[in-house]
Amino acid sequence: MSKHYDIIIVGSGVAGLSTLLYLTANEQYKNGALSIALIAKGALDQTNTDWAQGGIAAVKSLQDNFEKHIEDTMIAGGHVNDFNIVKKVINAAPALMQDLINWGIHLDKKIDGSFDLVKEGGHSEARIWHYQDTTGHALQETLIKKTKLVEKLVIKTNNSILKVEKDENDVFHLLNFDKIAKTTESLSCSQLVLATGGVGCLFEKTTNQSITTGDGIYFAHQLGAKIKNLSFIQFHPTGLYSNSAVSFLISEALRGAGAILVNKKLEAFMQQYDPRGSLAPRDIVSRAIISEMNKLNSEFVYLDATKIDPAYLTTHFPNILKHCKDKFDIDLFKDLIPVVPTQHYSCGGIEVDEFGETSIDGLFAIGECANTGLHGANRLASNSLLEAIAFAKFATTRLLVKSNINKVPIFKKTMDLTKIKYLDRSMIQYIISKYAGVTRSNDGLKSGIEALCQIRANALSVEMNSKEEYSLLSWENEIILELGILLLEDAYSQPNNIGVHYNLDLI
Numbered sequence: 429m430s431k432h433y434d435i436i437i438v439g440s441g442v443a444g445l446s447t448l449l450y451l452t453a454n455e456q457y458k459n460g461a462l463s464i465a466l467i468a469k470g471a472l473d474q475t476n477t478d479w480a481q482g483g484i485a486a487v488k489s490l491q492d493n494f495e496k497h498i499e500d501t502m503i504a505g506g507h508v509n510d511f512n513i514v515k516k517v518i519n520a521a522p523a524l525m526q527d528l529i530n531w532g533i534h535l536d537k538k539i540d541g542s543f544d545l546v547k548e549g550g551h552s553e554a555r556i557w558h559y560q561d562t563t564g565h566a567l568q569e570t571l572i573k574k575t576k577l578v579e580k581l582v583i584k585t586n587n588s589i590l591k592v593e594k595d596e597n598d599v600f601h602l603l604n605f606d607k608i609a610k611t612t613e614s615l616s617c618s619q620l621v622l623a624t625g626g627v628g629c630l631f632e633k634t635t636n637q638s639i640t641t642g643d644g645i646y647f648a649h650q651l652g653a654k655i656k657n658l659s660f661i662q663f664h665p666t667g668l669y670s671n672s673a674v675s676f677l678i679s680e681a682l683r684g685a686g687a688i689l690v691n692k693k694l695e696a697f698m699q700q701y702d703p704r705g706s707l708a709p710r711d712i713v714s715r716a717i718i719s720e721m722n723k724l725n726s727e728f729v730y731l732d733a734t735k736i737d738p739a740y741l742t743t744h745f746p747n748i749l750k751h752c753k754d755k756f757d758i759d760l761f762k763d764l765i766p767v768v769p770t771q772h773y774s775c776g777g778i779e780v781d782e783f784g785e786t787s788i789d790g791l792f793a794i795g796e797c798a799n800t801g802l803h804g805a806n807r808l809a810s811n812s813l814l815e816a817i818a819f820a821k822f823a824t825t826r827l828l829v830k831s832n833i834n835k836v837p838i839f840k841k842t843m844d845l846t847k848i849k850y851l852d853r854s855m856i857q858y859i860i861s862k863y864a865g866v867t868r869s870n871d872g873l874k875s876g877i878e879a880l881c882q883i884r885a886n887a888l889s890v891e892m893n894s895k896e897e898y899s900l901l902s903w904e905n906e907i908i909l910e911l912g913i914l915l916l917e918d919a920y921s922q923p924n925n926i927g928v929h930y931n932l933d934l935i
């Protein structure tokens with residue numbers, strides 16, 4: 429018989445841990461009326477959250493206001509954002525920052541004691557709260573520290589959910605694989621919160637962690653939930669050019685501080701593409717870079733940070749300075765940084781309502797795996813950590829109300845994966861990257877869908893002989909393949925070029 433919980437949260441990034449903290453602060457939990465388990469594929473801090481650099485957007489200064497933040501968000505999103513959601517999240521942002529401060533986060537302050545708010549691409553005012561250039565790490569550490577103080581929690585790390593099903597009583601059944609013990613178990617819950625992050629690993633090069641295979645989006649799709657705008661992939665214009673599949677991110681904040689983009693001939697080019705220059709929204713900058721690379725037949729352009737005051741560079745970007753110097757021997761004070769647009773963020777995902785609930789009763793999606801309507805066709809920088817915290821709080825209200833309904837799991841035979849497909853991950857990533865990159869075309873997308881469907885049709889299903897094979901055969905590859913097909917189909921069906929989606933046949 430599987431162990432049953434009222435709520436299972438899958439994911440330990442900002443979305444998963446904030447939901448957990450909001451839920452457990454409630455009397456219902458404290459009185460013992462609510463059982464909660466949280467599961468994470470890796471260590472608690474193996475998350476994209478931990479890698480966030482720039483910060484969290486929220487209105488604070490006197491010259492700023494909600495209308496300006498709303499307008500900036502709508503402009504970046506191509507005005508297809510859900511206006512009511514944009515308003516709800518942005519109006520909630522200052523109170524959410526206060527929650528983080530109450531939980532103990534340390535953020536940079538100026539000498540006068542006020543918070544050091546900075547500007548990023550697409551923002552008309554300085555409203556990014558940050559801790560140096562490692563805000564995500566500060567946030568992740570704070571959330572973990574606070575979580576460790578919560579009693580009666582069940583937390584399973586290095587545990588992967590491989591499969592989710594739902595029974596006739598609306599109870600969710602999960603197949604969980606313990607990667608260390610190499611054992612599987614069945615779990616069930618009345619309400620399931622997917623906080624599984626993005627889809628970076630669908631692509632050959634990404635700024636994301638290796639856990640980002642889109643598992644939650646795949647599970648939700650399998651359960652019949654609506655998936656929206658999966659093709660709205662934001663490419664970060666300034667991933668550090670290297671041979672590695674995971675690219676180190678050179679934060680937008682560096683351009684906010686005055687770094688400019690120059691091509692192979694060392695010519696500044698952004699003004700030709702957009703009056704906002706190097707600080708134009710990411711999709712515009714990424715396309716401009718690709719255009720310059722094609723013109724000059726180069727594999728990258730450069731970011732020039734040498735004109736920034738060295739003292740400012742040292743205090744605001746210690747992590748980028750150190751990483752570039754130690755790992756790549758690039759000295760930001762005098763060297764140019766080779767950069768290339770790199771897969772960075774999934775703007776679409778599992779469609780949810782204003783409380784983070786999907787089209788399936790009791791199934792919630794929070795954070796990067798969700799499509800809330802906040803980002804529209806493109807995310808404004810530093811709005812994603814904000815979105816995750818906001819929806820963690822909004823969802824808590826409904827999760828608590830729904831937890832009063834007693835759901836009884838129907839006994840099911842123990843779930844197991846007995847067969848698994850042999851798939852070549854790098855071939856799948858190559859196809860997705862080639863046809864669903866910064867620029868797309870109808871023929872390319874059709875070819876990509878055909879190629880992926882061919883791989884699916886030809887894949888050999890093999891019997892599992894032992895639990896060891898879960899990790900060896902990498903069950904994630906099937907998820908990458910299936911989401912790749914969904915992503916390309918979604919791109920093909922988009923009627924217009926908007927935000928991050930740019931199809932050369934729709935110009």
Ligand SMILES: Cc1cc2nc3c(=O)[nH]c(=O)nc-3n(C[C@H](O)[C@H](O)[C@H](O)COP(=O)(O)OP(=O)(O)OC[C@H]3O[C@@H](n4cnc5c(N)ncnc54)[C@H](O)[C@@H]3O)c2cc1C
Binds near residue numbers: 475643794814
């Ligand atoms: C380099 C970088 C810099 C960024 N900078 C910023 C920034 O400055 N500001 C900003 O707002 N945003 C930024 N972002 C985006 C932001 O960090 C992410 O959108 C956000 O952290 C996502 O949080 P999340 O909780 O949804 O997912 P994550 O933090 O990625 O966490 C996902 C969790 O799901 C778990 N998981 C996944 N699948 C399974 C499974 N099958 N079983 C069990 N567990 C599973 C993982 O183990 C992990 O715990 C940045 C992203 C990157 C990569």
